[in-house]
Amino acid sequence: MSRPVSSEPAESSDRLAEQLLRLTRRLHHAQKAAFRPLGLTPAQSRLLRTVGAHGRHGEAPRMADLARQLEVVPRAVTTLVDALEERGAVRRAQDPDNRRVVLIELTDEGHAILGRLRQARQSAAEGILEGLTQEQRVQLGGLLSTLVDEPENGS
Amino acid sequence: MSRPVSSEPAESSDRLAEQLLRLTRRLHHAQKAAFRPLGLTPAQSRLLRTVGAHGRHGEAPRMADLARQLEVVPRAVTTLVDALEERGAVRRAQDPDNRRVVLIELTDEGHAILGRLRQARQSAAEGILEGLTQEQRVQLGGLLSTLVDEPENGS
DNA sequence: TATTGTTATACTCTATAACTATA
DNA sequence: TATAGTTATAGAGTATAACAATA
Numbered sequence: 128m129s130r131p132v133s134s135e136p137a138e139s140s141d142r143l144a145e146q147l148l149r150l151t152r153r154l155h156h157a158q159k160a161a162f163r164p165l166g167l168t169p170a171q172s173r174l175l176r177t178v179g180a181h182g183r184h185g186e187a188p189r190m191a192d193l194a195r196q197l198e199v200v201p202r203a204v205t206t207l208v209d210a211l212e213e214r215g216a217v218r219r220a221q222d223p224d225n226r227r228v229v230l231i232e233l234t235d236e237g238h239a240i241l242g243r244l245r246q247a248r249q250s251a252a253e254g255i256l257e258g259l260t261q262e263q264r265v266q267l268g269g270l271l272s273t274l275v276d277e278p279e280n281g282s
Numbered sequence: 283m284s285r286p287v288s289s290e291p292a293e294s295s296d297r298l299a300e301q302l303l304r305l306t307r308r309l310h311h312a313q314k315a316a317f318r319p320l321g322l323t324p325a326q327s328r329l330l331r332t333v334g335a336h337g338r339h340g341e342a343p344r345m346a347d348l349a350r351q352l353e354v355v356p357r358a359v360t361t362l363v364d365a366l367e368e369r370g371a372v373r374r375a376q377d378p379d380n381r382r383v384v385l386i387e388l389t390d391e392g393h394a395i396l397g398r399l400r401q402a403r404q405s406a407a408e409g410i411l412e413g414l415t416q417e418q419r420v421q422l423g424g425l426l427s428t429l430v431d432e433p434e435n436g437s
Numbered sequence: 438t439a440t441t442g443t444t445a446t447a448c449t450c451t452a453t454a455a456c457t458a459t460a
Numbered sequence: 461t462a463t464a465g466t467t468a469t470a471g472a473g474t475a476t477a478a479c480a481a482t483a
Contacts, residue, residue, distance in 0.1 A: 139419060140407035141400075144309055146426035148328070151306040152353060153430070154299055159449095170450060173303070190465060198307060201465060203451055227459045227464045245296075252295035258429050264294060267425045271301035274413050275308070314472090325473060345442060356442060358474050382441040382482045 150255060157251040165243055166214055172244055173197065174207045175216055178231050179241045187220065187230040216240050305410060312406040320398055321369055327399055328352065329362045330371055333386050334396045342375065342385040371395050 158169040167175065177196055181188040190208070194201040208231060211217045216237035222228035233241070256264060313324040322330065332351055336343040345363070349356040363386060366372045371392035377383035388396070411419060 139423060140411050141404050143411060143419060143423050143426065144313075144403070144407040145328075146423070146430050147302065147306050147309060149353065149430040150426060151302050154302060158299075168449065173300075191463090198304065199450090200452065202453085202467095205466065206450085225460075225464085229465065248299070249296050252299040255429065256295050256298060259425065263425055263428070264298060266421065268294060268298050268301070270414065270418055270422045270425075271298065271305060273418070274410065275301050275304040323472060346440090354473090355475065357444095357476085360443065361473080380441085380483075384442065 153255050154251065157254045158248070161247040161251040162244070165240055165247060167216075167240070167244070168210075171207050171210050171214075172248065174204070175211055175233075175237065175241060175244065176248070178217060178233055178237070182233050187232045189222070190229050190231065193231065211237070214240075308410050309406065312409045313403070316402040316406040317399070320395055320402060322371075322395070322399070323365075326362050326365050326369075327403065329359070330366055330388075330392065330396060330399065331403070333372055333388055333392070337388050342387045344377070345384050345386065348386065366392070369395075 155169055158172070162169060162172050165172075174193060174197065177193055178188060181192070188196075190201055190204050193208075194204045197204070208217060208219065212219065215234060218232050218234055220230045220232050222230050259267065310324055313327070317324060317327050320327075329348060329352065332348055333343060336347070343351075345356055345359050348363075349359045352359070363372060363374065367374065370389060372386050373389055375385045375387050377385050414422065
């Protein structure tokens with residue numbers, strides 16, 4: 128019942144899962160080290176980057192927007208924003224149209240951090256991907272995109 | 283400095299990192315739900331599976347072996363083995379040749395759990411990979427293998 | 438002295454549940 | 461009632477540091 132040959136789809140999926148886990152654990156290690164000088168944890172950096180992405184489109188995101196985009200519960204965002212606010216990278220602002228809503232705005236400090244953060248993020252990512260050629264990275268990106276990226280329009 | 287066009291390698295690596303993180307987070311969710319009926323967490327399941335793999339080669343692994351294979355510090359293995367021992371899946375045994383060494387042996391219960399675990403693992407993995415064709419999975423496995431698998435021999 | 442695993446401790450990340458304040 | 465975010469709490473996962481036992 129435990130055949131040495133294992134070419135069934137299920138078995139290979141399971142192996143893929145282990146490989147994904149390993150790779151992501153290494154990424155986390157690399158990010159932890161790369162972000163420490165900036166005073167940020169990986170999850171905080173991820174949130175800050177998302178806030179920055181919103182900023183480029185002109186609008187400050189709400190807590191709920193961030194939770195949805197990061198695929199975490201709103202409660203998790205509260206903790207991260209608390210930390211980033213204490214770090215001076217973001218500030219909470221009220222939405223004049225709806226007083227329940229909390230908008231997350233990037234501070235000047237946050238903007239400065241984002242610049243340095245980009246390099247740190249990229250060097251951490253490079254660290255774990257250095258075994259792949261450029262072509263292989265594109266291939267990997269395409270496969271992952273199929274799995275995790277949301278379709279463009281939601282009509 | 284913030285160009286909309288982003289085809290540099292670094293930028294794409296960073297995107298890959300985010301995609302990996304997302305996928306692994308979803309995997310973790312799926313595994314948590316799939317393993318709960320067995321009374322195991324994802325990390326415990328991963329350890330148990332590694333112990334089982336050793337068993338097929340006839341030898342019980344040491345704590346240090348498991349730490350190395352899982353890419354965690356030995357202290358982390360202690361916690362996981364404690365839980366698996368309480369669950370009745372493994373037992374600690376002494377190495378007669380070296381009294382410092384703790385060998386981890388699979389119990390009968392552990393063996394039974396492993397069988398059910400395999401199905402749970404595979405269905406969790408299937409859940410996050412269902413968007414890929416068989417060919418794409420093989421492709422993905424090859425790319426990940428390049429990144430995380432150790433070379434066969436270490437002469 | 439070096440190795441093996443542990444006790445002690447702490448932090449990151451994330452979750453569920455109950456609550457407050459709006460709408 | 462439904463929504464937005466919070467306080468309160470908990471658990472999983474992993475880490476560092478100091479230590480005991482053994483080699």
